[in-house]
Amino acid sequence: MAVDLNYEKDSKERIPYEHYLEVYQNADPKEISSRCDVPYDAEKQEFTVSLMGVSYRISWPEYNVFHIGDDGSVSPIIGWYPLEKKPNAKILVLRYLTEGGAAPSTGKFLTYREIPWGEVYFKQFQGRCLFRLAFGFGGKLDAFREIMERVGAQAISSGDVGYELEFMKGLFVRLILWAGDDEFPPSAQILFSDNFPAAFTQGEDMAVVGDVTIDMLKALAAK
Template sequence: MNFDYAKDSKEQRPYEHYLAAYKELDPIEISERTGFPYDEETQMFTVHLMGSTYLVSFPDYEIHHVEDRVGIYPLDEAMNAKILIIRFMAERHMTLSTGKFITYHEVPWGEVYFRQFQGRCLMRFAFSYGNKLEQFQKVMEHLGAEKSTEGDCSYTLKFMDNLFVKFILWEGDDEFPPSSQILFSDNFAACFAAEDLAVVGDISINMMKALEKTLN
């Protein structure tokens, strides 16, 4: 599956920056901070992303997926996914959720970046699936997401271990356009910056659309 892969400095330069930082770190410290298991013999981290398992090498950051029923592997080739994970490994740490979900507005600096998140994620999600609820349901169940009760159709997706995203749709009709909400488990606010959460939404929707093509 062909995901958008950056060939310009907009994403290549940040990637190179985080790769240089990653190579200087202690892999055991990374594992303790992020919760990603590390095998000292193979020099590989195990990373779970949207239902699939990836083996990530240290210090080269080479990524290989483990074949599974999902069949689409964004961390292999999508530059925004590669940057998100290596930035997390280089700078951030895992914390546990209280079980609550929060809106983008509730994330620190979420108000500043909300317009970008609205167009990039909320509107795109609503107009992609607001009138295709059955297709959305098929994609989410293929990903192993858990059905929720909000809206006309909603699912909670395990994005990474201990990090969950809830996708909610309200169907459009002749009078009103479709609408959506995307909620994040409250530990996202500690694990990622606000601009990263827009990338989480973007990666997730790209995954949905890629899967939609294979499931039709």
């Protein structure tokens, strides 16, 4: 799918997208492949990148994106392909490819407040992600379970319901829900594997990870 985001001239996403696209187009694809641990086919000039259980072919230098079926063909897997259409997902992956890098996790998970700059932006993250997850699915735990199972997430023993999802290769998020009761409203927590700060250098990136993940939940809940 060709890059056609239909940005308005004053779009807050247009300028960063164009900036990171220029960096990407002038980068060495072999260096990107090595630094980010993503396969690169030099003959086809394509990376293969995984996002939330879906593999995508990403061309270089054009940054055209196509999702890949299990047999290698272009066919649906889960029916939600943000990297083809969503500007925030496109910019996030561009930032990873141009500035981030693969690093092993120790197995520890971090709250948003524990990541660099997380304390500064916590209120925004709380509204954009934690409240949205809690009030979107705190009363729909069965629907939440069904979606997480559908995308291959692993159940964990946290909260009333919790799952661990591989967001990108080697980068895991944990989504945890508490249903609430007559006295307390539903609540949520999102945890990030401790290699996220190596992959993404800004606290805003992890908020976008939360946005993209919750967008996926809402899209699949509607199917």
